[in-house]
Amino acid sequence: MNSYIRALAVSLLMIPVLAIIGATQTNAVTLEVMNPSGEIPPPPFHAPSSRISNLDGKKVGIYWIGKAGGDNFWNGVEELLNERFPKVQTVRYEGPFDLGDARAAELAREVDTMFYGVGD
Amino acid sequence: MRIIGVPADLYYRERISKERSRPVAEKMFDTMLASLTKPITPEEARPKIRSTGTENLKFTADTIGAAIEDCHQMFLANQWSDGLPFIPPTPERVKWMLSGTNRAPGEELGPISPRNGMATIEKIAINAVMAGASPEYLPVIIAAVEGLADPDFDELHFATSTGSFNLVIAVSGPMADEIGMNSGLGLLSYGNRANSSIGRAVRLAMINFGHTWPAQNDMALVGRPGAHAFLTFAENQAQSPWPSYHEAQGFRPDDNTVTLTVTGGYSTGNTGANIYGGGAVALVPPESILKSIASDITNVRGGVAADDSTGNLLAGNEKAVRSNYRKYFIVFNPEVAQELQSRLGYTRESLQEYLFETASIPYELLSAGDIDNVKRAIDIGYIPTDRVARFRAGLQPGGTVPMLSRPGDVHIIVAGGIPGYTMMMSYFLDGIYKPVAHISKLISGAQLTKTGR
Incomplete structure (x- = not known):
């Protein structure tokens, strides 16, 4: 009998709680929308070339797309290279944003490693 | 790398x-x-290959208003909206939008720069819903996005450059009236649903397909006039004295087209937007307007001023020449256009010839470097064959050298009301990263209008 009364009391206490949950479930609204972004296909992957272990005696290319101001930055980089690595030979290049496969192959033959700089 | x-x-x-x-x-x-x-x-x-997700999203809240607000917050955080409120693109609204075209939702139009997200008919419809467009506008929006996605059209430079360049979206053909576009007074103003939402849908497409964002990869230093909807308007064919613009571009009279043309965002001299005429105060004589336009084109010195300061795809001679010449998109208001035709006898073609000839610099005023630049343009075949003799004749004492490479570098359209101003918008003749900066696309697949089908 006691257990019956306890069960009844618990049930009566739960009624308002269930009512609140029920009300929340009843009033909640769900808005489903479609994703507006265009899928970006995975780009073709090219593994980076292996690195040289040090710069001593190496030819380092510096390629810049020619926007005004960038030459000042690259002049600084070239000075630092020559100061810290006296045996490094720097080679400066300037040209279009997309140097193309043929020109890239030429540069690869002319230098051991290179910086390619792009910016506005 | x-x-x-x-x-x-x-x-x-x-x-x-x-x-x-x-x-x-x-x-x-x-x-x-x-x-x-x-x-x-x-x-x-061996990096992990990532692909972007495009699944539907759900927002649950106590009220529809709260769910919409959550959607706005999330879209803005993801850089999927333009900062203004938008219509949530529910599947039901997107289906409604797609009722405006008979083209398949999955049709791919191509990637959009700079991040090369794929434009599909369904994705365009989603963005059109967000922009507040009506389904009958959808074929116009699709044609505009087709222009952006055209491999020859350079959307990359104007969308990303620090120069704050802008996009003109001009609709030509009977469909413009059918869908209620504004081609008259206040043509670039607010208050017209078609102009506003078509332009905004294209802007959202650039955000969501090109994945642009200010100060991240859209580096326009001061932004653009009309940043949310570009410069979107229709040709005022009813008051134009000349055949439609799309006919001048080689389309049929009953065709409908969207023309995209890049322009400088402001009046900076080399590229930009100028207005001419007296507006409501008085009709400035068209002769005076033509002289001002020719003078402005001449002062840019596009035909001779070698400009090697821009980094671009080109190298050497071709770069220097292509960086020089400019194109001009002139929007004559109807009153001036009518005067030009009826009193002065101009056709569109004779007007282009007039500007080609008038925007010239006397040989005696050219430096040796200027002359070299013109010769270089001829030598690399940049000057059209039928104009080479004209340029060579100009490179003689007593001659004049045109600052346009050909009359067709000036595009002429009639729009605006009476009274009105004439506008001239200019940019490089060619694209910087891709071949062209001006393109017209046929509108097709319309389901809800008599034309554009």
């Missing part, structure tokens, strides 16, 4: 001289050295 970014605030602030740039180089130097000499890691050799 390993990529190192020099912080923009540091680089730009100090790039003015070698002395000021040196500390920036010092700050970056160790990182740059490491990128040359540090061995390639296994992660670099």
Whole structure:
């Protein structure tokens, strides 16, 4: 009998709680929308070339797309290279944003490693 | 390739001289050295391939208003909206929008720069819903996005350049009236649903397909006039004295087209937008307007001023020549156009010829470098064959050298009301990163209008 009364009391206490949950479930609204972004296909992957272990005696290319101001930055980089690595030979290049496969192959033959700089 | 970014605030602030740039180089130097000499890691050799997700999203809240607000917040955080409220693109609204076209939702139009997200008919419809468009506008929006996605059209430069360049979206053909576009007074103003939402849908398409965002990859330093909807209007054919613009571009009279043309955002001289005429005060004589236009084209010196300062896809002679010449998109208001035709007898073609000839510089005023530039343009075949003799004749004492490469570098359309102003918008003749900066696309697949089908 006691257990019956306890069960009844618990049930009566739960009624308002269930009512609140029920009300929340009843009033909640769900808005489903479609994703507006265009899928970006995975780009073709090219593994980076292996690195040289040090710069001593190496030819380092510096390629810049020619926007005004960038030459000042690259002049600084070239000075630092020559100061810290006296045996490094720097080679400066300037040209279009997309140097193309043929020109890239030429540069690869002319230098051991290179910086390619792009910016506005 | 390993990529190192020099912080923009540091680089730009100090790039003015070698002395000021040196500390920036010092700050970056160790990182740059490491990128040359540090061995390639296994992660670099075999990176995880990522693809962007495009699944539907759900927002649950106590009220529909709260759910919409959550949607707005999330879209803005994801850089999927333009900062203004938008219509949530529910599947039901997108289906409704797609009722405006008979083209398949899955049809791919191509990637949009700079990040090359794929434009599909369904994705365009989603963005059109967000923009507040009506389904009968959808074929116009699709044609505009087709222009952006055309491999020849250079949307990359104007969308990303620091120069704050802008896009003109001009609709020509009977469909413009059918869908209620404004081609008259206040043609670039607010208050017209078609003009506003078509332009906004194209803007959202650039955000969501090109994945542009201000100060991240859209580097327009001061932004653009009409940043949310570009410069979107229709041709005022009813008051034009000339055949439609799309006919002049080789389309049939009953065709409908969207023309995209890049322009400078402001009146900066080399590229930009100018207005001419007296507006409501008085009709400035068209002769005077033509002289002002010719003078402005001449002053740019597009045919002779070698400009090697822009980094672009080209090299050597071709770069120098293509960086010089400009194109002009002139929007004559109807009153001036009617005067030009009825009193002065101009056709569109004779007007183009007039500007080609008038916007010229006497040979005696050219420097040796100027003359070399013109000869270079001829030598590399940039000047059309049928105009070479004209240019060679100009390179003689007593001659004049045109600042346009050909009369067709000036595009003429009639729009605006009476009274009105004439506008001229200019940009490089060619694209910087891709071949062209001006393109017209046929509107097709319309389901809800009599034309554009």
